[in-house]
Amino acid sequence: MHELSIATSIVEIAAGHVLEAGGGRVLAVIVRVGRLASVHEGALRSAFDVAIADTPLAGSELRVVAVPVRIFCRSCAGERELAGIGSLACPTCGTVSGDIRAGTELELESIELEPPDTSTIGAATTGPVEIATP
Amino acid sequence: MSDAASPLPRILEVRTKILKKNDEIARAMRGRFEAQGVVVVNIVSSPGTGKTAFLEETLARLHARGIPVAAVVGDLETDNDARRLARSGVPVRQIMTHGLCHLEAEMVQAHLDGWDLSGLHYLFIENVGNLVCPTSWDLGESVRLAMLSVTEGEDKPLKYPGLFNTADLVAITKIDLASACEFDRDLAVANLEVVRPGIRVLETSAKTGQGIDEWLMELDGRRLRGR
Ligand SMILES: Nc1nc2c(ncn2[C@@H]2O[C@H](COP(=O)(O)OP(=O)(O)OP(=O)(O)O)[C@@H](O)[C@H]2O)c(=O)[nH]1
Ligand SMILES: [Mg+2]
Numbered sequence: 001m002h003e004l005s006i007a008t009s010i011v012e013i014a015a016g017h018v019l020e021a022g023g024g025r026v027l028a029v030i031v032r033v034g035r036l037a038s039v040h041e042g043a044l045r046s047a048f049d050v051a052i053a054d055t056p057l058a059g060s061e062l063r064v065v066a067v068p069v070r071i072f073c074r075s076c077a078g079e080r081e082l083a084g085i086g087s088l089a090c091p092t093c094g095t096v097s098g099d100i101r102a103g104t105e106l107e108l109e110s111i112e113l114e115p116p117d118t119s120t121i122g123a124a125t126t127g128p129v130e131i132a133t134p
Numbered sequence: 135m136s137d138a139a140s141p142l143p144r145i146l147e148v149r150t151k152i153l154k155k156n157d158e159i160a161r162a163m164r165g166r167f168e169a170q171g172v173v174v175v176n177i178v179s180s181p182g183t184g185k186t187a188f189l190e191e192t193l194a195r196l197h198a199r200g201i202p203v204a205a206v207v208g209d210l211e212t213d214n215d216a217r218r219l220a221r222s223g224v225p226v227r228q229i230m231t232h233g234l235c236h237l238e239a240e241m242v243q244a245h246l247d248g249w250d251l252s253g254l255h256y257l258f259i260e261n262v263g264n265l266v267c268p269t270s271w272d273l274g275e276s277v278r279l280a281m282l283s284v285t286e287g288e289d290k291p292l293k294y295p296g297l298f299n300t301a302d303l304v305a306i307t308k309i310d311l312a313s314a315c316e317f318d319r320d321l322a323v324a325n326l327e328v329v330r331p332g333i334r335v336l337e338t339s340a341k342t343g344q345g346i347d348e349w350l351m352e353l354d355g356r357r358l359r360g361r
């Protein structure tokens with residue numbers, strides 16, 4: 001149920017950025033959700049579909065990037081990615097670490113807007129205003 | 135590479151915390167609490183773990199010692215818990231969330247409005263009974279106390295690592311029922327240790343009073359240390 005609060009916040013923040021950028025049709029909203037953030041992806045998706053109704057985000061898609069937990073293991077002197085979240089033990093040596101480097105985030109990463117209309121202007125002069133490095 | 139037939143979408147980089155508004159309110163409240171010298175405890179657990187019973191015992195003892203304290207309690211509906219807590223004689227306010235499964239900083243702020251907290255030693259916040267949803271909402275607390283009752287099973291920390299991982303302190307409640315439930319204390323502590331290494335674990339009973347004085351000493355220590 002808290003996914004609805006999260007979806008509402010996503011919509012509020014995203015709508016503000018779209019407005020600031022001069023509007024446009026929103027294709028997708030990309031969020032990063034850490035595996036330890038206690039958020040259910042399916043529930044967040046459903047909540048998003050409810051929350052975007054009658055907003056500038058109506059019709060857009062939510063893309064969820066699930067972020068695995070990464071700990072810093074002192075015994076290995078390095079960062080280690082964990083397969084699950086039921087234990088913070090290092091997968092290499094078994095040492096338990098509370099030094100979490102990733103996996104708790106709840107972030108709005110980016111917004112994809114429909115590209116400028118190419119049918120009325122020369123294709124050579126158009127192009128993405130800003131491109132994220134993939 | 136963009137080709138003219140299908141231009142790439144425009145990307146707006148945002149990189150913002152989704153709950154930044156909550157975080158900002160919580161940060162402002164934490165600043166006020168610290169300036170007023172009040173230690174704020176956010177209590178989280180499943181429904182029925184014994185948050186209210188534990189708080190009743192805590193408030194009664196602190197009140198009897200003349201220590202100024204107050205409490206706010208979140209529930210989906212009803213003010214039963216607030217009425218139970220108010221019997222201890224300390225000021226209590228109920229937050230009814232009307233279906234929302236967790237407290238948010240804004241709700242706590244609204245319910246503290248007009249309340250003079252200066253002079254208080256402790257403010258306790260009983261969150262809505264839920265082991266998932268309260269995880270990401272900072273309420274400006276100095277201490278997040280997660281609870282686990284012996285009747286719930288030792289594996290709760292492994293099933294709800296997200297929440298236990300944010301705890302500053304854990305209380306294993308209803309310890310008076312431990313043997314009836316064949317509760318394996320060492321296993322529970324080991325399970326807490328893999329999701330929250332180094333966490334301090336108290337064992338308490340609201341029925342017998344076991345562990346409550348130890349808890350009050352822990353609180354006192356944190357107040358003296360300033361958190
Ligand atoms: N034996 C025993 N029973 C307890 C103890 N603490 C609470 N209980 C019982 O457990 C039940 C639930 O206790 P509450 O204090 O209402 O639990 P809660 O966590 O506040 O519940 P919600 O606010 O609904 O989430 C009640 O019947 C209490 O009497 C305890 O230490 N020992
Ligand atoms: Mg209660």
Ligand SMILES: [Zn+2]
Binds near residue numbers: 075090091093094095
């Ligand atoms: Zn290691």
